[in-house]
Amino acid sequence: MNESMSKVGARPVEQPAFLQRQSFIEMNARERARSFFDPGTERELVGPFDRVESPWLALQDVTPQSDDGCIVMKGKIGGEAAVVIALEGAFQGGSMGEVSGAKLTAALDLACADNENGIKTYAILQLETGGVRLQEANLGLAVIAEIIGSLLALREHAPVVCVTAGSVGCFGGMSLVAGLASYLMMTREGRLGMNGPEVIEQEAGIEEFNSKNRALIWGIHGGKQRYETGLVDALVDDNVGQVVDAVREFLRRGVPSVHRSAQIDLLQRRIAMLDPSHQWEPAELREFWTRQEVL
Amino acid sequence: MDTYEFDFPATRKVTHRAHVGVVGSGDLEVLLEPSQGMQAHVKIRTNVTGFRDTWKAVLDRFFSRYNGAVAIEINDAGATPGNVLLRLEQAVEGSEHE
Numbered sequence: 554m555n556e557s558m559s560k561v562g563a564r565p566v567e568q569p570a571f572l573q574r575q576s577f578i579e580m581n582a583r584e585r586a587r588s589f590f591d592p593g594t595e596r597e598l599v600g601p602f603d604r605v606e607s608p609w610l611a612l613q614d615v616t617p618q619s620d621d622g623c624i625v626m627k628g629k630i631g632g633e634a635a636v637v638i639a640l641e642g643a644f645q646g647g648s649m650g651e652v653s654g655a656k657l658t659a660a661l662d663l664a665c666a667d668n669e670n671g672i673k674t675y676a677i678l679q680l681e682t683g684g685v686r687l688q689e690a691n692l693g694l695a696v697i698a699e700i701i702g703s704l705l706a707l708r709e710h711a712p713v714v715c716v717t718a719g720s721v722g723c724f725g726g727m728s729l730v731a732g733l734a735s736y737l738m739m740t741r742e743g744r745l746g747m748n749g750p751e752v753i754e755q756e757a758g759i760e761e762f763n764s765k766n767r768a769l770i771w772g773i774h775g776g777k778q779r780y781e782t783g784l785v786d787a788l789v790d791d792n793v794g795q796v797v798d799a800v801r802e803f804l805r806r807g808v809p810s811v812h813r814s815a816q817i818d819l820l821q822r823r824i825a826m827l828d829p830s831h832q833w834e835p836a837e838l839r840e841f842w843t844r845q846e847v848l
Numbered sequence: 849m850d851t852y853e854f855d856f857p858a859t860r861k862v863t864h865r866a867h868v869g870v871v872g873s874g875d876l877e878v879l880l881e882p883s884q885g886m887q888a889h890v891k892i893r894t895n896v897t898g899f900r901d902t903w904k905a906v907l908d909r910f911f912s913r914y915n916g917a918v919a920i921e922i923n924d925a926g927a928t929p930g931n932v933l934l935r936l937e938q939a940v941e942g943s944e945h946e
Contacts, residue, residue: 581870601867601879614849616895616923618871619879643872 574792577718578742582641585679585718586626588793589637589800595628599656607650609689618644623653625660631801635675636664642681642721649682649727650689654696661703661713668710675804676707678715678734683749684725697726701733708735708812714803716796719743722774733814736803738787738796739776745785746774772835781839784813850897854907856888858917866942869935876924876932880939883919894924906932914940 577585587595599605601619610617622644626637638657640647649657660676667674685693707713715734717723722744723731731737731745739745748756750764763769772778780788786803789795823842827833833841865881876894883889888911892903906929920939927935 601877602865602881611849611893614895616849616871616893616925618877618923619867619921641870641872643870643875645871 574790575794576791577793577796578720578740578791580793581643582622582624582639582679582681586624586637586639589677589797590626590628590630590635591632595626595637598625598627598660600624605652605656607652607686607689609650609692610645613688615645615688621650621652621656622647623656625656630675630677630804633673633675633804634667635677635804636660637677637679639679640682640727645686645688647680647682647721648684648686649693649696649700650686651692651696653686654693654700658696658699658703661700661707665703665707665710668707673711675711676713677800678713678730680715680717680723680727680731681719681721682723682725682727683721684727694726697730700727700730704730704733708733708808710808712736712804712806712808714738714800716800717743717745717776718791718796719776722746722749724749732784733812735809735812736786736806737784737813738789738799738803739779739785740789740791740796741776742791743776744770744774745776745779750774778835778839782842786813849893849895850900852890852892852894852900852903854890854892854904856890856907856911857915858883858886858888859915860917861886862916862918862943864943866939868938868942871923871925874926874928874931876922876927876935878935878939879921880943881919883917886917888914888916888918888920890920890922892922892924894922894926896924896926902929903932905929909933910936916940916943918943 604619606617606619607621622641624639628635638660664674664676685697704713712735714736715731716738717731718740719742724746728745728747750762750770753762754764776785776788779785787799789799862882867879869875869877871877890907910933
C-alpha cells in the first residue's frame, strides 16, 4: 500500500446511507428467504441435494437447476411458524414450471393445513418471475391455477405477504398471484404487471409501448407507480432491514378485513372512470385516481 | 446441452456437503458432497457445447491443489473458467467450514 492510500484509509470516512445499508436486491433467492426468519430457526425444504429438478428442461437442451429456482424455507418469524417461498430470478427468469410450481403450491397447502389444525403459520412469497416457463407451457399454466387456489384458501386463515423487489419483477400469471396476496410490497426498483414491456411491444407495436424506454416502463410497471395508484400496500427501500421490518408489520396486522382483490366494485369503478381515447400519463393517473377518492 | 464426467484421485475424506451458485447467465451451480470411495467424481451439464477440453483443463488445475474425496455436480450456464474455479473454491470453503 502506498502512502497516499494509507492516509485515505486512516481517515474516518462517514459513509452515505446508501452504502451503509445491506441491499436486498443484490442477494440471491436463498439469502433473501433466510433474511425473513428469526436467526437460526429456518430450514430449507426440498433443497438442492434432494435433486427435485425439472424433467423437461434437459430434453430441450436447457441446463436445469437442482432446486428448480424455487426455494422453500420453514422456520419462525417473531416466534410464530412461517414458510417463505422465494423464486430465483437469475435462473430462467424465475419462471414457473411443473416442479417449482408444485413446490410453491405444496408449501401453501401445508401452511393452510397447519392453520386449519390450529398451528398459526404465516406465508411469505418473494416473487421475482416472468411468469410461466415457456419450455413447460401447459404445466406452467396449470400450476398458476393451483397456486391461486392454494393462496385463496390460505389467506382466509393467515396473512400471505408478497414481496417483489427486483431486479426481475413479477409478470404474467404470477402477477395475478401477487395481486391476490393479503399484502403486497415493492421497492422502487421492482416492477409488476400482467404483460411485460417486451410482450406489449411485440403484440401491439412500438407505437403502443417502446420496451427500450425505461422511464415509460417504470412509469407504468414500477413500484412507486403501483404504490401510488393503490395496487401495492407498501413501498420500501432496497434495504434488508426495511424489507424485513415491513413484512413483519404486515404479519402482525393479520388477515385484512377486505382483500384488495375482493373489491370488485371499486376496481371496476376505477376502470370505468378512465376515458380510453385519452393518452394517460403515469403522473396524471395517480393524480386523477387520488382526486376522485376512489383509492 | 453437453454432459461430461471426470474422475480424479483423492487422498482425504470430506465430511460436509456444500451448495453454491445459480444457473444464471455466466454463472453456474456447484453441488459438492462427500463421495463413497477414495476418489473424486465430477459431473458437468452445460448449455455451452463443445468445450470438453476446457473443462478438463480447469478441473485438472483445481484438483492439482485439492485432494478431497467428493462427488461434484455442476450445472453450468456459460460461466468462464475463472468463474468456475471461484465457484469450486467457494464450495470447498463451505464444505470445510460448516
